[in-house]
Amino acid sequence: MTENEAVVKPPPSDIGILGWLRKNLFNTWYNSLLTIVTIFFLWKSIPPFIKWAFFDAAWFSPPKVCRQIDGACWSVITKNIRFILFGFYPYEQQWRPLIAMLILFALLYYSKERSHWNKRLFYYWLVGLAVMGILMKGGIFGLPSVESTKWGGLPLTLLLSVFGLTAAYPLGVILALGRRSKMPAIKTLCVLYIELIRGVPLISLLFMGSIIFPLFLPEGITISKILRAQVAIILFTAAYIAEVVRGGLQAIPKGQYEAAASLGLNYYLTMRLIILPQALRIVIPPTVSVLISAFKDTSLVVIIALYDVLKTTQTVLSDPQWMGFSREAYIFLAILYFLGCFSMSQFSRKLEKELDTGR
């Protein structure tokens, strides 16, 4: 090897940590300036926040102690956690909603894998939902009965979103098919429904559920407030799912319909065997984002005074003992919602990748 052929190493400023810093933070003069300004602001805001949230914080002390310290008072959560999570559910029976929630989480975790998506999973869900219902309601197997007016907290939030989506999904698919139908009357009805619902805020439907639904029913029949809110959420979510599914239907090439017709399949079989399996698979990621917003939107039931997890927290905050600790309580709730939505959106991203390579 002669002198000329010696391998020239890249300059140390281009590789390693230094190189990375140069390339990503200080590549131009204005980027350098931006980096320095940002680091300055982060330095000014993050350490005080950490000091407030962790070092100066009170975790389990009574409210009197809390008022004397500078840091966060997390004991507003820890001291009231059972009320926040379960609301007015009888205190000694609260293991029941807890187990129901654990079953739900287990089912959701199990359903995450696409290899588990088959008929068996459907039966698992059916059994799981039945067991959850029995646990919540009671009245058989020696479990004391608990009226739905006492349901509250996190189980209520989960109940509203899980049942909301499971019922809204088939309704949404039917509406989407109706909107694509060649029959003018069906099409008009579906378009009217979808556009009407999508044009108004959820809160107006919830008001309708709580105020007008009772008027719709014949004398003597009443349905519980939770069910009314549930119906409103289902009607609302279905319209959004219908639009998502319509996008999937439009993406199916015409050849698929023609091929199905030339095989002699009728409308029902064409849809069930050819079109819907493909269309619904394409729209899984946007469906998950509808699921995420449905989950977030369940918090609106606060406005019609249902005790979901947001309302139970506010009830704690209206107690004179705990007044003034809203920041801590709301940050806790934000973390709770964030964990739920973030895991769903991560799941959606994973799925998107898998479906991408499969096609």
Next chain:
Amino acid sequence: MFCGVPLGAPHVFIKIFGEVIAVSESISEKIASFWLDEKKRSIVFQLLVICIVGLFAWYLISNTVQNLHRQHIATGFGFLKKPASFEIGESLIPYSSSDTYAKALLVGALNTVKVSFVGIIITVILGTFIGIARLSSNWLISRLAAIYIEVMQDIPVLLQLFFWYAIFYETLPGPRQAICPVDGVYICNRGFIFPIPKYHPAYGYAFLAFIVACVAVYILRKWAKRRQDLTGKTFPVFRVSLALILGLPLIVWFAYGAPIVMDIPRIQGFNFVGGTSFTPEFMALLLGLVLYTAAFVAEIVRAGIQSVSKGQWEAALAMGLTHSQVLRLVVLPQALRVIVPPLTSQMLNLTKNSSLAVAIGYPDFVSVANTTINQTGQSIEGIALIMLVYLIFSLSTSAFMNWYNKKVKLVER
């Protein structure tokens, strides 16, 4: 002859039999062909569905009428003319509790428009910045923008509203200890107080000049386009327009002696006098809506910018266009085609989400309508009004959307 009869009889029988069979076959064929005819089948199906929907609606309506009759609730919109007899915290038009429900609802609708209008403008600006920051080559900025987008999208907007409202009410000091970031601007638990210019006739004339400038720019653009089509000569339309729009009002303002007297708020007793203020409710609603929706807008802007491929830049630069021409003539029109439709739907979402004001006590349309329902018991009319108002907002938005889509649609051969 005789033998013909026994021979003929079976023949006749067969014939009759044959006809019977033929008749029954033609009936079943007719039924079958009726069901095989797609058009007829669809008519029957549609009639059936309409009947079911109609019956269901009739059932609900008759129940409702009976229930209303039993509860002695009169229907109709007559209540709108009665005095509202409740106060509204903030209003764009003069309002007192002796005014009618109709006027109260109008105040509410104007408040909705106010918060949506201000919110949309700030959201679009903030969202665009965050979207661009997300694409920045600066790792730190890009990461921070990504964290912002993810966190804000995953927290319910109602929770954010409560949080900001609590910040205003619990954490911020009273007027005497108000935070004062810039002289004359105060933030405290009474809201956000800031100075406004004192009224002077010069502002009216400056505004007039602004309108004149806008008309002039419009004419100038038409003329420049025609000239370019005819002769190929370009005209620096953008710079001249900018100069006109900024310059003309400024000249008028200077001609009147450039009045800059400001109405600066100051503390008197326990409250502020002078200047103008946004209430804590308005500020909490605005902050919550803007910070939440900006995260979605940022994603839309990022996707829009990324949708224009690098090749477009390179091709346009290779043709000899300048940097700003590439941006204006090649990149932006393509990016906007991707950005504008979801952007309008986010604007609409912000408007619809402003109805959550009812939870923190900002008197928007839903909040006023809710009070009206509680006072009069006219729930059906009240909710119908809420739905109608929001439908008008969304239908006009989608009308705009259709017009825009038609305008920017790719013209393909």
